[in-house]
Amino acid sequence: MSDNLIEIRDLSFAYGQRLVLKGINLTARRGQVIAIMGNSGCGKTTLLRLIGGAMKPTSGSLKVDGIEMGQIDQDALYQMRRRMGMLFQFGALFTDMTVFENVAFQLREHTDLPEAMIHDLVFMKLNAVGLRGAHDLMPSELSGGMARRVALARSIALDPMLILYDEPFAGLDPISLGVTGNLIRRLTDTLGMTSIVVTHDVQESLKMVDYVYFVSEGVIEAEGTPAEIKASQLPYVHQFVHGEENGPVPFHYPAPDYAADLGLAA
Amino acid sequence: MQRATLDLWVGLFVMAGIVAILFLALKVGNLGSYDNGETYTVKASFENIGGLKPRAPVKSAGVVVGRVAEIGFDPKNYEALVTLSLAARYSFPQDSSAAIMTSGLLGEQYISLEAGGDEKMLANGDALKITQGAVVLENLIGQFLYNKDDSQAEPAAP
Amino acid sequence: MMQTLIGHIRGIGRRSVDRVWRMGVAARFFLLVLLHSGTCFRRFHLIIREIFTAGVLSLIIILVSGLFVGMVLGLQGYETLQTYGAEESLGVLVSLSLVRELGPVVAALLFASRAGSAITAEIGLMKATEQIAAMEMMAVDPIARVVAPKFWGAVISMPLLAALFSAMGVLGGYLVGVVLIGVDAGSFWSQMQAAVDFKEDILNGVIKSVVFGIAVTIIALFEGYDAPPTAEGVSRATTRTVVTSSLAILGLDFVLTAFMFRGV
Numbered sequence: 001m002s003d004n005l006i007e008i009r010d011l012s013f014a015y016g017q018r019l020v021l022k023g024i025n026l027t028a029r030r031g032q033v034i035a036i037m038g039n040s041g042c043g044k045t046t047l048l049r050l051i052g053g054a055m056k057p058t059s060g061s062l063k064v065d066g067i068e069m070g071q072i073d074q075d076a077l078y079q080m081r082r083r084m085g086m087l088f089q090f091g092a093l094f095t096d097m098t099v100f101e102n103v104a105f106q107l108r109e110h111t112d113l114p115e116a117m118i119h120d121l122v123f124m125k126l127n128a129v130g131l132r133g134a135h136d137l138m139p140s141e142l143s144g145g146m147a148r149r150v151a152l153a154r155s156i157a158l159d160p161m162l163i164l165y166d167e168p169f170a171g172l173d174p175i176s177l178g179v180t181g182n183l184i185r186r187l188t189d190t191l192g193m194t195s196i197v198v199t200h201d202v203q204e205s206l207k208m209v210d211y212v213y214f215v216s217e218g219v220i221e222a223e224g225t226p227a228e229i230k231a232s233q234l235p236y237v238h239q240f241v242h243g244e245e246n247g248p249v250p251f252h253y254p255a256p257d258y259a260a261d262l263g264l265a266a
Numbered sequence: 267m268q269r270a271t272l273d274l275w276v277g278l279f280v281m282a283g284i285v286a287i288l289f290l291a292l293k294v295g296n297l298g299s300y301d302n303g304e305t306y307t308v309k310a311s312f313e314n315i316g317g318l319k320p321r322a323p324v325k326s327a328g329v330v331v332g333r334v335a336e337i338g339f340d341p342k343n344y345e346a347l348v349t350l351s352l353a354a355r356y357s358f359p360q361d362s363s364a365a366i367m368t369s370g371l372l373g374e375q376y377i378s379l380e381a382g383g384d385e386k387m388l389a390n391g392d393a394l395k396i397t398q399g400a401v402v403l404e405n406l407i408g409q410f411l412y413n414k415d416d417s418q419a420e421p422a423a424p
Numbered sequence: 425m426m427q428t429l430i431g432h433i434r435g436i437g438r439r440s441v442d443r444v445w446r447m448g449v450a451a452r453f454f455l456l457v458l459l460h461s462g463t464c465f466r467r468f469h470l471i472i473r474e475i476f477t478a479g480v481l482s483l484i485i486i487l488v489s490g491l492f493v494g495m496v497l498g499l500q501g502y503e504t505l506q507t508y509g510a511e512e513s514l515g516v517l518v519s520l521s522l523v524r525e526l527g528p529v530v531a532a533l534l535f536a537s538r539a540g541s542a543i544t545a546e547i548g549l550m551k552a553t554e555q556i557a558a559m560e561m562m563a564v565d566p567i568a569r570v571v572a573p574k575f576w577g578a579v580i581s582m583p584l585l586a587a588l589f590s591a592m593g594v595l596g597g598y599l600v601g602v603v604l605i606g607v608d609a610g611s612f613w614s615q616m617q618a619a620v621d622f623k624e625d626i627l628n629g630v631i632k633s634v635v636f637g638i639a640v641t642i643i644a645l646f647e648g649y650d651a652p653p654t655a656e657g658v659s660r661a662t663t664r665t666v667v668t669s670s671l672a673i674l675g676l677d678f679v680l681t682a683f684m685f686r687g688v
Contacts, residue, residue: 081563275480294591
């Protein structure tokens with residue numbers, strides 16, 4: 001059994017004619033927290049979806065736990081997905097069920113465990129994220145940070161080997177940011193999982209990830225440990241990490257000459 | 267909402283729906299009195315059935331004793347062939363007569379059965395010998411006008 | 425000038441092709457729902473939940489509307505029948521109109537606006553908030569778990585609602601005709617029973633309501649599932665559900681009536 005949970009070699013993906021990802025090479029070892037960063041629209045969410053099997057690669061190889069994700073049938077895909085968890089950007093909790101029922105969902109659907117055991121398991125998962133007391137609330141009564149934590153508890157319900165996080169830090173207050181970041185690290189370590197975090201929050205992620213991949217325009221611009229990334233002098237990475245206004249990603253959207261637009265040209 | 271309450275409401279709803287269907291079938295429709303028992307068929311030929319429709323009642327002495335099952339055309343004697351479905355508990359003599367009557371002045375038409383005096387009773391598949399067709403309004407008016415003409419013409423003749 | 429004309433014609437052509445294409449997609453969706461229905465019959469409580477949402481919660485509007493429609497039929501019917509001295513046939517008028525036509529059709533129209541739009545909005549929002557995607561990622565087929573129970577719940581509720589509508593209508597007609605106006609109760613019921621046949625009228629009415637139920641629910645489910653995951657997309661889909669369902673109901677009503685009541 002390889003040490004690499006995810007092996008992506010020369011992956012390309014196109015939406016119809018538009019090539020979104022070109023020649024991606026990515027490796028994730030078991031037990032690592034990997035961050036995929038980049039500006040909006042660079043293809044990182046697409047990459048996440050490909051790993052999750054929601055779409056098939058146009059060319060190249062994408063192996064999760066040794067299984068080629070692009071070539072499996074629907075049943076095998078569902079089997080794979082039972083060993084994966086996914087955290088969506090705003091939680092995607094089922095709004096017609098309570099917090100408890102949300103976390104219990106996978107247990108009820110995929111296992112035949114008795115209710116008493118499900119009750120205990122749900123409470124343990126909720127306790128891990130600190131929301132055991134909120135088990136009776138409806139998702140509409142939760143704050144954004146709490147909803148995301150419940151979603152996290154839901155995704156670890158079946159003790160997956162891999163969790164994919166889609167922008168877990170988006171729109172959170174500083175306390176929730178810290179909580180979420182710590183939870184991701186702690187759960188990955190204690191449960192022995194692998195986590196792939198797609199984000200553009202530099203501060204939080206660089207604090208707790210093991211390796212970073214920088215995606216821009218569908219290619220991996222840079223990769224390295226957090227320390228290497230922070231010290232990097234590559235223009236794109238530098239602009240991203242330090243939040244510079246102008247760099248490889250320009251400030252001005254392509255436009256004709258300014259003077260001409262204002263009618264001042266000679 | 268708790269499972270138990272949900273099930274209760276759904277159960278009540280389904281029961282109410284079934285009750286509604288039963289109400290419609292029995293109180294509104296004719297399921298109650300329909301095919302209540304055995305029936306036997308009797309045929310009758312009419313010169314003119316007028317507006318008689320299938321399922322029209324067959325009455326004797328004003329009481330419904332059966333229904334019109336089928337209306338057909340006899341190509342041999344060019345008359346209407348009506349099949350009546352009579353309740354098995356009522357037997358009629360073989361020389362009974364059937365007439366097509368109208369309920370009220372402009373109501374729907376039905377068949378009136380008048381018992382004869384024969385000792386032998388009608389059996390399944392027998393045919394009624396004596397029939398009287400429907401009164402056709404146009405013929406009636408035509409007759410009326412014809413008579414009127416006659417009575418007007420008479421004083422003129424010597 | 426020619427160019428704009430050609431442009432318009434091309435637009436019409438493209439829109440028609442799009443609509444036919446969409447109907448094909450909807451038909452495939454229908455087949456998918458039927459194929460995945462096995463799970464929800466094994467876990468019947470899923471369907472029970474949906475019968476509650478679609479059926480029980482529509483009860484009030486169905487019962488009240490049925491009552492009022494019946495009462496109006498009683499009033500209007502009496503006015504017209506009185507001129508021919510045929511007031512005693514009021515029961516026949518009210519019951520046949522309801523059982524054959526108004527019951528199935530109006531109940532289905534009300535169902536489309538209340539339950540149909542709710543179904544579309546619910547599924548559309550589930551898609552927009554990524555709940556459907558989350559379910560897929562958890563290896564639970566959303567069609568089997570969410571869509572199919574809604575379908576069967578609504579299809580089971582529809583004939584029951586139509587029957588309740590007709591029953592309330594007959595009671596409404598009785599209330600107005602017999603209790604308020606004074607038509608003879610005996611002839612009201614007896615003439616009705618003579619005129620309304622179980623197989624011809626009531627059963628046909630039930631068949632109609634089942635067909636309408638299937639049409640409305642599939643349209644509602646498809647529009648919700650196919651809606652763009654934005655607020656505007658979902659609201660447009662909800663409106664389309666009500667409009668398309670209503671047209672489908674009326675169109676199917678004509679086709680079914682032509683088949684069923686041709687001979688009588």
